[in-house]
Amino acid sequence: MSSHIKALQERRANIWEQAKALLDTAEGESRNLSAEEEKTYQALNADLDRIDARAKQLLEAEQRNKDAEDAFTQLLAKPAEARQQPDEHESELRRWARGEMRGINIAPPGGVSFRDLVKGTATAGGNTVPTTFYGRLIAHLIEVSGLMMAGPTVLNTASGETIEIPVTTAHSTATLTAEAAPLNESDPTFAKRTLGAYKYSVLLQASSELLTDTGVDLEGYLSMQAGRALGNAFGAHAITGSGTGQPTGVITSASTGKTGGTGAGGAFTADDLIDLFFSVIAPYRNSTSCGWLMRDATLGAARKLKDLQGQYLWQPSIQVGVPDTLLGKPVHTDPNVAAVALAAKSVAFGDFSQYFVRMVGGVRFERSDDYAFNSDLTTFRAIIRADGLLVDQTGAVKVFAGGAS
Structure with a gap:
């Protein structure tokens, strides 16, 4: 995990502690959040959502980079003649996008x-x-x-x-049944x-x-x-x-x-x-x-x-x-x-x-x-x-x- 993602995670935890402090203060004084406190609480919640979205983007970017590195590693490990062969689905998709094919089914x-x-x-x-x-x-x-x-x-x-x-x-439901008594059907x-x-x-x-x-x-x-x-x-x-x-x-x-x-x-x-x-x-x-x-x-x-x-x-x-x-x-x-x-x-x-x-x-x-x-x-x-x-x-x-x- 990159240091940037860790920093986001720490920031997220800090924001949640701030939000809890607002709620705990109001609860300790037996009152609802004031208008200003409610505004601050909603802003903190919005910050949490933005950090979640950003962390997801960074995680996906790291995964894409890893996938690309793995792909290059596999390509470099193949013989030269094998690397020259284009991927069948990628080639078909690009030929379709250029207009060389009318339609394509991606099954x-x-x-x-x-x-x-x-x-x-x-x-x-x-x-x-x-x-x-x-x-x-x-x-x-x-x-x-x-x-x-x-x-x-x-x-x-x-x-x-x-x-x-x-x-x-x-x-179905089961019932308590006496010895030798008939069983009740329950479908x-x-x-x-x-x-x-x-x-x-x-x-x-x-x-x-x-x-x-x-x-x-x-x-x-x-x-x-x-x-x-x-x-x-x-x-x-x-x-x-x-x-x-x-x-x-x-x-x-x-x-x-x-x-x-x-x-x-x-x-x-x-x-x-x-x-x-x-x-x-x-x-x-x-x-x-x-x-x-x-x-x-x-x-x-x-x-x-x-x-x-x-x-x-x-x-x-x-x-x-x-x-x-x-x-x-x-x-x-x-x-x-x-x-x-x-x-x-x-x-x-x-x-x-x-x-x-x-x-x-x-x-x-x-x-x-x-x-x-x-x-x-x-x-x-x-x-x-x-x-x-x-x-x-x-x-x-x-x-x-x-x-x-």
């Missing part, structure tokens, strides 16, 4: 797969995973969607026919839901100069622009989609674990979050994909809360790249989660691996030199087909809902 590696999206941290094996164009695009798609970062289960299929998924709505209750293939698309434009300059990272440019645009579009539906003509959002399907008190304007207390935490049963709480999902402003409010022992529920991470925790579970933020308000579902908690994301095929890219001919721009379009559904609706994910009045 996920390995055909049909059923897995979690997370590949692990760099030190836990991420460095051994080669970065393909598909992988880079999906990485950008994930980074703009809090739900995709939370670890849903992803089903990659080659074709887009409707898939019927059994959804668990109630589990789990299932409903049947479908995973379709909704189309998400984006148009990208690039100048001819950009495409012909050899120093341009074409893969990086296209994967970043397309991934973020598609991630924003699908990510919104993955949170609050209605399920009619669009994916079913996790908030839409989740049951209510805790409802706030009246007269609080929809705000939650420390006890509310603790109750929400324990409303999700232990098997789901113990999952590696269990965590919190809320928007940034809501997280700002959660950072102020303490338990009965005076300990803050929120604890900053002491390791770069590892998320902060709330009651020991990672916190993911997404702007599509509702803000704190009356009857609003502003916080979700549970096992997000029970949310299934269906991705069809790969990413379809096509180009046109005619669409913006008068501007000397080349137009690209990127298309994915996807759907989402919470398959375990027995309480794997629950939400906090603000009081009705």
Whole structure:
């Protein structure tokens, strides 16, 4: 880890101590934060968010440099004739971008797969995973969607026919049975839901100069622009989609674990979050994909809360790249989660691996030199087909809902 990243980490810890001091002072005097203190607290929170973003950028830059060094090491170790052979996918992508090919399909590696999206941290094996164009695009798609970062289960299929998924709505129950007495039957209750293939698309434009300059990272440019645009579009539906003509959002399907008190304007207390935490049963709480999902402003409010022992529920991470925790579970933020308000579902908690994301095929890219001919721009379009559904609706994910009045 570079000295600059360590300095950021130390600065982050110092800012959090300043924020805690403000809160502790107000609590010790049995009062709320004054207007000036609230302004300072919000500024400190903004500093925390900026440091997090900067640390992430630096960490990614270090990883890119390491990947490049590893690539050069491998190239130098190869015979000269082997180094002269261009990478098949890179060559195909550049020929398509120059107009030598009409369209290109960037398929996920390995055909049909059923897995979690997370590949692990760099030190836990991420460095051994080669970065393909598909992988880079999906990485950008994930980074703009809090739900995709939370670890849903992803089903990659080659074709887009409707898939019927059994959804668990109630589990079997056992009963105490006397000797020689008949056993009571208790079957789990299932409903049947479908995973379709909704189309998400984006148009990208690039100048001819950009495409012909050899120093341009074409893969990086296209994967970043397309991934973020598609991630924003699908990510919104993955949170609050209605399920009619669009994916079913996790908030839409989740049951209510805790409802706030009246007269609080929809705000939650420390006890509310603790109750929400324990409303999700232990098997789901113990999952590696269990965590919190809320928007940034809501997280700002959660950072102020303490338990009965005076300990803050929120604890900053002491390791770069590892998320902060709330009651020991990672916190993911997404702007599509509702803000704190009356009857609003502003916080979700549970096992997000029970949310299934269906991705069809790969990413379809096509180009046109005619669409913006008068501007000397080349137009690209990127298309994915996807759907989402919470398959375990027995309480794997629950939400906090603000009081009705």
